[in-house]
Amino acid sequence: xxxxxxxxxxxxxxxxxxxxxxxxxxxxxxxxxxxxxxxxxxxxxxxxxxxxxxxxxxxxxxxxxxxxxxxxxxxxxxxxxxxxxxxxxxxxxxxxxxxxxxxxxxxxxxxxxxxxxxxxxxxxxxxxxxxxxxxxxxxxxxxxxxxxxxxxxxxxxxxxxxxxxxxxxxxxxxxxxxxxxxxxxxxxxxxxxxxxxxxxxxxxxxxxxxxxxxxxxxxxxxxxxxxxxxxxxxxxxxxxxxxxxxxxxxxxxxxxxxxxxxxxxxxxxxxxxxxxxxxxxxxxxxxxxxxxxxxxxxxxxxxxxxxxxxxxxxxxxxxxxxxxxxxxxxxxxxxxxxxxxxxxxxxxxxxxxxxxxxxxxxxxxxxxxxxxxxxxxxxxxxxxxxxxxxxxxxxxxxxxxxxxxxxxxxxxxxxxxxxxxxxxxxxxxxxxxxxxxxxxxxxxxxxxxxxxxxxxxxxxxxxxxxxxxxxxxxxxxxxxxxxxxxxxxxxxxxxxxxxxxxxxxxxxxxxxxxxxxxxxxxxxxxxxxxxxxxxxxxxxxxxxxxxxxxxxxxxxxxxxxxxxxxxxxxxxxxxxxxxxxxxxxxxxxxxxxxxxxxxxxxxxxxxxxxxxxxxxxxxxxxxxxxxxxxxxxxxxxxxxxxxxxxxxxxxxxxxxxxxxxxxxxxxxxxxxxxxxxxxxxxxxxxxxxxxxxxxxxxxxxxxxxxxxxxxxxxxxxxxxxxxxxxxxxxxxxxxxxxxxxxxxxxxxxxxxxxxxxxxxxxxxxxxxxxxxxxxxxxxxxxxxxxxxxxxxxxxxxxxxxxxxxxxxxxxxxxxxxxxxxxxxxxxxxxxxxxxxxxxxxxxxxxxxxxxxxxxxxxxxxxxxxxxxxxxxxxxxxxxxxxxxxxxxxxxxxxxxxxxxxxxxxxxxxxxxxxx
Numbered sequence: 025x026x027x028x029x030x031x032x033x034x035x036x037x038x039x040x041x042x043x044x045x046x047x048x049x050x051x052x053x054x055x056x057x058x059x060x061x062x063x064x065x066x067x068x069x070x071x072x073x074x075x076x077x078x079x080x081x082x083x084x085x086x087x088x089x090x091x092x093x094x095x096x097x098x099x100x101x102x103x104x105x106x107x108x109x110x111x112x113x114x115x116x117x118x119x120x121x122x123x124x125x126x127x128x129x130x131x132x133x134x135x136x137x138x139x140x141x142x143x144x145x146x147x148x149x150x151x152x153x154x155x156x157x158x159x160x161x162x163x164x165x166x167x168x169x170x171x172x173x174x175x176x177x178x179x180x181x182x183x184x185x186x187x188x189x190x191x192x193x194x195x196x197x198x199x200x201x202x203x204x205x206x207x208x209x210x211x212x213x214x215x216x217x218x219x220x221x222x223x224x225x226x227x228x229x230x231x232x233x234x235x236x237x238x239x240x241x242x243x244x245x246x247x248x249x250x251x252x253x254x255x256x257x258x259x260x261x262x263x264x265x266x267x268x269x270x271x272x273x274x275x276x277x278x279x280x281x282x283x284x285x286x287x288x289x290x291x292x293x294x295x296x297x298x299x300x301x302x303x304x305x306x307x308x309x310x311x312x313x314x315x316x317x318x319x320x321x322x323x324x325x326x327x328x329x330x331x332x333x334x335x336x337x338x339x340x341x342x343x344x345x346x347x348x349x350x351x352x353x354x355x356x357x358x359x360x361x362x363x364x365x366x367x368x369x370x371x372x373x374x375x376x377x378x379x380x381x382x383x384x385x386x387x388x389x390x391x392x393x394x395x396x397x398x399x400x401x402x403x404x405x406x407x408x409x410x411x412x413x414x415x416x417x418x419x420x421x422x423x424x425x426x427x428x429x430x431x432x433x434x435x436x437x438x439x440x441x442x443x444x445x446x447x448x449x450x451x452x453x454x455x456x457x458x459x460x461x462x463x464x465x466x467x468x469x470x471x472x473x474x475x476x477x478x479x480x481x482x483x484x485x486x487x488x489x490x491x492x493x494x495x496x497x498x499x500x501x502x503x504x505x506x507x508x509x510x511x512x513x514x515x516x517x518x519x520x521x522x523x524x525x526x527x528x529x530x531x532x533x534x535x536x537x538x539x540x541x542x543x544x545x546x547x548x549x550x551x552x553x554x555x556x557x558x559x560x561x562x563x564x565x566x567x568x569x570x571x572x573x574x575x576x577x578x579x580x581x582x583x584x585x586x587x588x589x590x591x592x593x594x595x596x597x598x599x600x601x602x603x604x605x606x607x608x609x610x611x612x613x614x615x616x617x618x619x620x621x622x623x624x625x626x627x628x629x630x631x632x633x634x635x636x637x638x639x640x641x642x643x644x645x646x647x648x649x650x651x652x653x654x655x656x657x658x659x660x661x662x663x664x665x666x667x668x669x670x671x672x673x674x675x676x677x678x679x680x681x682x683x684x685x686x687x688x689x690x691x692x693x694x695x696x697x698x699x700x701x702x703x704x705x706x707x708x709x710x711x712x713x714x715x716x717x718x719x720x721x722x723x724x725x726x727x728x729x730x731x732x733x734x735x736x737x738x739x740x741x742x743x744x745x746x747x748x749x750x751x752x753x754x755x756x757x758x759x760x761x762x763x764x765x766x767x768x769x770x771x772x773x774x775x776x777x778x779x780x781x782x783x784x785x786x787x788x789x790x791x792x793x794x795x796x797x798x799x800x801x802x803x804x805x806x807x808x809x810x811x812x813x814x815x816x817x818x819x820x821x822x823x824x825x826x827x828x829x830x831x832x833x834x835x836x837x838x839x840x841x842x843x844x845x846x847x848x849x850x851x852x853x854x855x856x857x858x859x860x861x862x863x864x865x866x867x868x869x870x871x872x873x874x875x876x877x878x879x880x881x882x883x884x885x886x887x888x889x890x891x892x893x894x895x896x897x898x899x900x901x902x903x904x905x906x907x908x909x910x911x912x913x914x915x916x917x918x919x920x921x922x923x924x925x926x927x928x929x930x931x932x933x934x935x936x937x938x939x
Contacts, residue, residue: 025165028199029238033142034089034153038165040137044127048171052127054120055135056176058189060163063117063181064092064144064152067747067776070115070180075148076747077704078420079937083148084747085778092144092152094166100136107135117181119166137166149183150296158204158239160296163187170342172462179344182416184423185300185336186343189232191462196226200238207237207244207255209292209337228288232340235292235333244292249276252286256293258329260322271323275330275361282357282448284455287338291330298329304425305371305394315373320366324358331357339455340462348411348431348488349468353451355432356439359392360448366391384590385597395429396563397595397629402426403493403568404630406659406666407939409701412489419701421938433566434487438472438480440564441521441537446475482520487566491661492518496559497572499544508557508577509548512540516568525561526554532561551577570598596627608638611925613818613826614678616644632657642678649684651675669693675812680820683721687812689714704745710738714811724820734759734811744936747774755788762800763791766834779858784836789849793875801845804835804852804872804882815924823917830899830920837868838920839884839904846872856888864888866899884909897922 028037044055063071067084075083083091099107099121109121127133141164146152151162163181170177170188177188200206202220210226228234237244243257247269254272263271280286303324316324331354341349362369369391370376376387389397402408402422409422411431418427439447450472457463457471469484486492499511508526519541526534526549533552538545559573567573571585588600596602603623610618620640625631637652653673660666671691678684689712696707717731735758742751749772756765766788774780788802795801799808806827809819814833818826830838835846836854852870859865867885874880884904890897899920901909909918 025195026197026199027165029159029201029204031153031157031159031201031204031238034159036141036143036161036164038137038139038141040139040166042135042137042166042168043132044135044168045132046127046129048174049129050174051129052123054122055127055133056169056178057119057121057166058117058163058169058179058187059094059111059119059166060117060181060187061092061141061143061165062094062111064148065094065116066091068113069117070182071117074182076745077702079746080148081746081774084774084776086145086148090145090147091142093142095140095142097137097139097166102134115178115180118169118178139166141165146296150300156240158237160294161236161238163233164236167192170462172342172464177342179416184344184415186347186415187233188342188344191230191232191340194226194228194231194234196224198224198226198236200224204238204240205242207235207239207242207292209235209255209288209290211289230287231337233337235294237292237294244294247272249273251289252276253290254293254330255290256326257295258293258298258322258326259295260318260325262318263322267319268322268326271319271326272330274365275323275327278361278364279331279334279357282360282452283334283353284452286334287459291333291337293326293330293333297333298325301328301332301424303328304398315375320369320373327358327361328354339458341458341464344415346465347415348427349465351428352411352431352435355395355429356435356447356451359395359432359436362391383588384594385602386595389595393563395433396566399426399430399433399566400568400629405939406661407701408491410489410491411487417700417702419939430566434483437487437564437566438483440523442476442478442480447472450475486518486520492516493568493661494518494520494522494565495568495572496522496540498557498559498575501557501575501577503551503577506551507548508551508554509546510557510575511544511546512538512559513544514540515572520565522560522565522567523562524549525558526552527556527558527561528553529555535561571596573598594627596629596631601625602627608640610640611817612677613821614644614681615642615649618642618649618677620650630657644681645678645684647684649677651677664696664698665694666697667693667695669695679718679812680721680724682723683719685719685812686717687714705741705743707742708738708740710736710740712736716810716812721820732759732761732810736811748772758791759800761794764788764793764800764802765791766802778861780856780864781858782854782856782864784832784854785852786834786836786854787849787851788834788846790847793847795847798845798847801847802834802850802872804844804846804850804870805830805837805840806844807831807834828917828920830897830922832894832922835868835870835872837870837882837884838866838886838899839868839901839906839909839918841882841884841905843872843874843880843882846874848873848875856890859887862890864890895922895924 026039030037046052063069066072072083099109101107101124105124107121107124109119111119121135123133143159143164144152146154146160151160153159168190170190179186179188194210198206199221202222206224208226210228213225213227216223244255245257247254249272254276335350335354336343339350343350370387371389371391371394372387375381381387399408407419408426409418411427411434415423435447454463454468454471457467473480493516495515497513497515499513501508501510521537521539523535523537525532533554534549536549538547555578556574556576560567560570585599585601588597588602590602590604592606593604594602602625604625606622608620608622618640620638622636622638624636626634626636634655638650639648640650642649651674653671656670658668673689675687676684691710691712694709698705714734714736737756738753740751740753749770751770754767757763766786769785772780772782799810809816814831817829821827835850835852837852850870850872852868854868856864856866866888869883871879871881882905884901886899886901888897888899901918903909909915
């Protein structure tokens with residue numbers, strides 16, 4: 025290639041000569057080229073859809089010159105004849121070149137390509153041009169796709185670093201403007217300096233990809249470790265150059281010894297690559313805590329990034345289909361590095377020595393035990409996926425964290441079971457063979473099996489290719505002074521080996537691997553003075569539940585776990601019944617400030633049984649108040665119905681200055697999902713009986729203060745992403761004095777010009793209505809909330825500031841009109857459209873029907889300040905059925921607002937892109 029870099033226009037003008045050698049046994053009529061730079065061309069590419077799916081709006085709203093593309097492409101063959109090529113709308117980053125003559129096995133064809141690559145901003149993926157005028161270039165040129173199983177591998181760019189390039193020899197003349205420096209892991213033959221530019225002659229053999237940085241001033245430093253030049257700009261300002269050099273040398277030697285010698289002369293380890301794939305756990309801790317030394321932090325960051333570059337650059341696997349092998353080797357190597365060099369380091373480093381934190385399981389865990397908890401976080405949510413699934417099918421949290429960590433755990437599990445360094449030796453053998461040929465998953469599997477006499481089919485069938493969960497517990501235990509016999513209960517029926525430990529006064533006295541082939545297998549061992557036996561004591565097996573893994577051998581010992589009180593939050597401790605306590609502070613107009621103490625057992629991992637009690641004190645009413653619930657979660661692993669949640673909750677607060685309410689709410693919730701876990705479509709059925717007991721109030725004089733009970737059935741169907749949202753819900757309510765049903769449809773669309781349209785349709789009708797007030801009627805602008813579901817701060821207010829709180833429900837109007845309720849039927853449409861940035865115009869229209877009255881047409885309009893959608897908004901009425909509201913008196917009382925103080929709801933804004 026001859027590549028001319030234009031740092032002003034952010035383009036690369038490329039003249040490319042591509043010699044394609046057909047090494048397959050097939051005769052080819054076309055050649056497929058990867059053109060991943062063109063994935064940034066518009067908002068309809070697979071990459072753009074991936075961004076939207078993960079709630080990243082930056083790309084969708086980017087300016088045209090911030091995006092990338094491949095333009096003015098011409099392809100000619102050796103006879104100087106133009107060849108036709110196509111790229112489809114579905115895969116605009118893949119090009120198919122039609123050959124004029126068939127290409128037989130072991131034949132070559134030479135193609136001449138000319139094109140311009142417009143480089144995107146690095147704001148989207150860390151690859152592209154940056155604010156300083158430099159560029160971090162990856163997958164920017166046209167290259168043949170990997171060919172296997174009689175076809176080219178056609179993968180679109182999904183921001184996963186898994187391009188399926190064929191192995192190539194590369195020669196590049198790179199022309200850059202004067203004043204720019206080039207950093208790359210290709211070999212640099214020479215640099216020719218001209219008056220206005222420099223030409224770098226770069227080359228590489230047997231490459232599938234390479235790094236290329238163009239900067240006004242290079243941010244990289246070069247270190248040499250034996251025959252390898254390590255070029256890095258991984259940041260850790262407090263670590264000196266000598267200490268960095270020492271750490272790099274240790275890591276290079278460690279990886280060479282564990283896996284094999286890197287096949288190239290240079291490797292680039294960049295801060296951008298680390299930021300794309302940070303060490304989750306280490307990077308989430310606030311800098312002011314600093315539980316790890318600066319040297320340790322630098323070492324772990326560099327180790328992770330080095331391993332990623334080392335494996336991606338040298339292994340010739342299909343990175344999308346076989347990502348578990350890359351991830352497994354990387355995390356396995358990191359775990360062994362910690363075991364060998366920092367065996368006593370805890371998950372939170374020096375924080376484990378703080379007196380106030382010593383009782384927390386979170387601080388007492390060994391550093392390597394965190395991997396298991398990150399995987400378990402998804403397993404307990406019933407969101408884990410098979411390790412062998414393609415990388416582009418994984419939920420973001422699995423792709424970035426949980427599946428990576430479980431792959432490493434699985435390698436360690438197999439290594440502990442087989443012993444004799446079988447896994448380490450197999451990795452080294454596989455890496456060595458990779459240098460000679462294109463490798464596949466089957467090659468890795470064959471090497472592992474050839475290096476042991478044990479049957480390890482379970483490892484691939486269960487651990488890699490399924491999402492079956494593992495859970496063992498002890499059955500009957502018979503003990504004597506010298507021996508132990510016990511049955512092993514397999515709670516999930518998954519047949520895999522599991523270790524049992526004998527513990528005496530906290531020390532391991534024996535360890536045996538059990539290989540249960542039948543249900544409730546019985547085992548016998550010499551006791552060796554053990555006072556406790558524990559399954560999976562060192563957490564070698566990625567087990568779903570560790571809370572049922574031990575039995576005391578002491579006489580008269582109660583086997584239930586002791587209670588442990590913990591402040592705020594903690595990780596699950598399998599040896600205790602944890603009760604977490606948290607001070608709380610709530611507020612509403614009638615109770616005033618509501619200080620309380622929340623007692624619950626919600627650790628970071630989901631549990632099948634949860635209790636949550638929050639007794640509190642109402643400072644205004646001078647009475648006790650509060651809420652509480654018990655929940656039973658039941659997960660279904662292999663069906664569209666994946667979770668059933670049974671709950672029983674209650675709350676006691678004031679709904680008026682002189683009156684309280686008690687709400688009791690037994691509920692069954694059924695959650696459904698698509699076969700594709702990444703699909704943002706979610707369905708839910710909610711069945712509940714709501715019992716409400718309201719004290720009589722002298723201030724609230726409607727006639728509906730009697731106790732009542734309502735059966736409520738709801739259905740939700742939602743598909744949402746950053747560029748569009750669609751939801752449908754239905755609501756059925758049946759009580760002794762009324763029955764009603766309603767439906768709601770919401771649609772939201774974000775356009776490329778950063779303008780958004782939102783539409784909502786609501787319709788409701790009474791099936792029967794024997795009430796004598798509007799307390800249960802459909803509301804046009806402010807529901808009475810008789811089921812006490814909404815977070816009103818002053819629910820009974822009819823005037824003043826608190827009456828202006830707006831919650832999108834029922835009619836959804838913002839203006840307060842002369843007919844606020846409908847006791848027969850209602851239908852409304854709410855809409856808004858962006859004027860500029862977070863300023864929108866809104867309008868509502870509707871019909872409502874009351875008994876003995878004609879239906880009434882109503883409308884309103886105004887300005888919506890959409891500061892944080894659904895969480896902080898303001899509505900300024902302009903014109904409605906009341907006339908020009910802006911010119912009427914007391915306009916400040918007509919303004920409506922949305923304020924949500926719940927941290928849980930705000931956290932969901934962050935969570936949605938991960939789960």
